[in-house]
Amino acid sequence: MILADVRVAQGEALARELGDNAEFVELDVGEESHWARVVARAEHRFGGVDILINNAAVLVMAPLEETSLSDYERAVRVNQVGPFLGMRTVVPGMKRRGGGSIVNIGSTDGVFPGDQGLMAYGATKWALRGMTKIAAVELGQHGIRVNIVNPDAGNPLIGRPFFPPEVISDAKLHELGNRMAYRVLKRLRPDRKRVDEIVPMVLLLASEDGSACTGGDYPVDGGYSAGMSGLAQLLGL
Numbered sequence: 001m002i003l004a005d006v007r008v009a010q011g012e013a014l015a016r017e018l019g020d021n022a023e024f025v026e027l028d029v030g031e032e033s034h035w036a037r038v039v040a041r042a043e044h045r046f047g048g049v050d051i052l053i054n055n056a057a058v059l060v061m062a063p064l065e066e067t068s069l070s071d072y073e074r075a076v077r078v079n080q081v082g083p084f085l086g087m088r089t090v091v092p093g094m095k096r097r098g099g100g101s102i103v104n105i106g107s108t109d110g111v112f113p114g115d116q117g118l119m120a121y122g123a124t125k126w127a128l129r130g131m132t133k134i135a136a137v138e139l140g141q142h143g144i145r146v147n148i149v150n151p152d153a154g155n156p157l158i159g160r161p162f163f164p165p166e167v168i169s170d171a172k173l174h175e176l177g178n179r180m181a182y183r184v185l186k187r188l189r190p191d192r193k194r195v196d197e198i199v200p201m202v203l204l205l206a207s208e209d210g211s212a213c214t215g216g217d218y219p220v221d222g223g224y225s226a227g228m229s230g231l232a233q234l235l236g237l
């Protein structure tokens with residue numbers, strides 16, 4: 001398994017923790033040449049890429065009128081150009097190998113215009129859903145499946161740049177992350193970390209168990225994207 005991220009120290013530490021079958025390669029997803037290097041390394045070490053998980057993203061939180069062009073372009077570069085380059089770089093090898101699975105990580109912000117202040121981030125996640133379906137239709141005949149998982153929560157610290165520590169602590173951000181989910185469904189497994197509820201869906205789609213799934217949107221959001229109860233909203237629940 002190749003792990004790839006801009007955070008080199010954390011990536012190398014995680015690869016060491018995972019053992020001999022994991023290797024870290026530095027990757028800025030917006031850099032075409034970095035993708036070529038990652039795929040070359042995967043081919044050399046593992047014979048090719050069977051599964052690509054496009055997970056990297058940056059959060060930009062600002063309403064339309066307060067979103068600068070540079071912030072908008074930063075979100076597009078990481079969240080949209082990144083998966084585009086990733087998919088484009090792995091597909092020739094997947095075709096040669098007779099198939100593969102690509103799982104893009106979207107967000108409920110690409111499904112449902114729930115919260116204000118997500119003009120740039122939301123736009124990239126809506127785009128990623130479209131890119132997923134277009135790629136799925138193009139690549140199906142080559143046995144390459146392309147799907148998107150849309151969680152409503154992940155690492156609550158993704159919002160840290162927008163909430164100074166003196167205003168909201170890490171612990172508070174984690175608590176809010178937990179509470180934000182489950183606005184529809186009663187939380188059935190409060191003992192589980194949110195990320196542990198997302199990973200099984202990603203693994204299902206990545207693996208042969210998902211052999212009939214392509215072009216799909218898979219919400220992991222406690223029912224949030226299905227809609228909110230009007231009464232619950234009125235009551236502020």
Ligand SMILES: NC(=O)c1ccc[n+]([C@@H]2O[C@H](COP(=O)([O-])OP(=O)(O)OC[C@H]3O[C@@H](n4cnc5c(N)ncnc54)[C@H](O)[C@@H]3O)[C@@H](O)[C@H]2O)c1
Binds near residue numbers: 030078106150152
């Ligand atoms: N955190 C949430 O509330 C939430 C909600 C819904 C969906 N998601 C999605 O889940 C996915 C994972 O996010 P997370 O919650 O784990 O947040 P996170 O910030 O922990 O993870 C994002 C990762 O992307 C990496 N990254 C950023 N820019 C990069 C670049 N240019 N090149 C390579 N890597 C880069 C970061 O270093 C980080 O490791 C993202 O696609 C995100 O949009 C998150």
